[in-house]
Amino acid sequence: MYTRGLSQANIVVSLAFGYGGLVQLLAGMWEMAVGNTFGATALSSYGGFWLAFAIVLTPGFGIGKALEVTDAEGRITDETALLNSMGLFLMGWFIFTTILLICTLRSTVAFFLLFFFLDLTFLLLGISYLVRPNGGQYVAVQKAGGLFGFLAGFAAWYNALAGLVDNSNSFFIVPVAHFPWSPTGRSRRSKTQRELA
Template sequence: MIPTEPVLVKDGIANPAPLGLCAFGMTTVLLNIHNACFFEMNTMILAMGIFYGGLAQVIAGIIESKKNNTFGLTAFTSYGFFWLSLVGLLVMPKLGWGSKPSELSMCCYLGIWGLFTFCLFFGTLKLNRALQFVFGSLTILFFLLALGDATGNPDIKKIAGYEGIICGLSAIYTGIAGVLNEVYCRTVMPIGTVEAR
């Protein structure tokens, strides 16, 4: 007998966005607590940058590709490799693999990531308000950090640290909202859904 009702087919792949957002957010908060001068750069930040901010986001991005989500693939894999490259910039000179990057080169590095993030921000305009805040505040963070390197002003880096904590917390909120809203099958933590046009 041929069914008359359409059959819903679920792809069977869990939503990787909460993993990617939490990995990004938690690592960002910890690095920016350092930038706000609460503690020194240490292996805790480097380990988070490699294993959670880095690898977990790359894994989330790969899963997004399986879900045919180009935005998620681009964002999560890019920021995962951002964290891995940042750790490389800090660790490689200490291993004798090249010289420490100059303030100008770090300004360029952070500036190009700011430009990339600004471009992705426009994609969030079709998604939700929470992601708009994450990407908007991340754009500001990259440009503040670049400005701090360009001017050599430690106060700008400190301001960037506080702004980065806010950015990271917003990503954690968005990630946890994705988990809890799915678990409870209702809006437990609002993310400001954008109405389709």
Template structure:
């Protein structure tokens, strides 16, 4: 029995949620206007759909897809939980730089995981490699922006997120379109 390819579901869940949050990080739209949508996407599509895609990758025996989609699905859940339920409960005496430093370390540990996954992409197609090549600096730029209280780094990180989202969207679209047409319509840059 042939199983469907879960990668496009995970890639689209990641791309669309990343796109919305990155628009706020880049300063293209007010954070207050976007955040309810980002949280909804983070719970439903970025988190849940991506996590299920990871479980489907496990069933197919794809360790990279399993770890990537389940990890970033959990990232979106943890992000949404923090913003919705926990950040508001931080006492005012702890707010400010301490929260910024905590968020920075949250972003740094995700950057470290992403770096490890990026090394694995050297063996995969170039499209997936490019997604992770853009995502690694995005996490670190956003993290240093929070740690240093430097909004410019956060803005640059937001634009990095938009590039990452566009690459992930292209990769997901290529997977669906190529399979539907039974030929390569959008190249993924397969490794030799």
């Protein structure tokens, strides 16, 4: 989002390798061990996304350099291949996230919003690389993608808090708003109707 004048993703590399990559990948494996297929698929896949993203951003791997065209003095003259590659990479994750978004329709509003915001993040960031009105990245769309990424991060932490707190360790419960058609929403609705009868 270019907040506080930051335009380079350098600090993201360490987080992408460590927290976003390794920790999510491990969490996905633990989810598989307890039989949560959705959690295992989502966490492992996004762990893989962050590891792949970190590899692309790490100069030692030379991926960005291999996709750039430079002149005899080493100045970048054409980034089209790099921008198109990043755009297609992010669009692939948009498609995957859309599939997971559909799977959240029977859960909670909070969980749905997490994947909805994440889906918009991938879509807008992908567009920002693929649609280049002045030859470079579409900054306004990139900033909008960053904003939805921020909202996705907030929703992820909100869902994490909702999953952690209960009557044994907290004085409050975090509301997650079950969809009326979800199993929990239907059971709560039918229980209320019986109590009224």
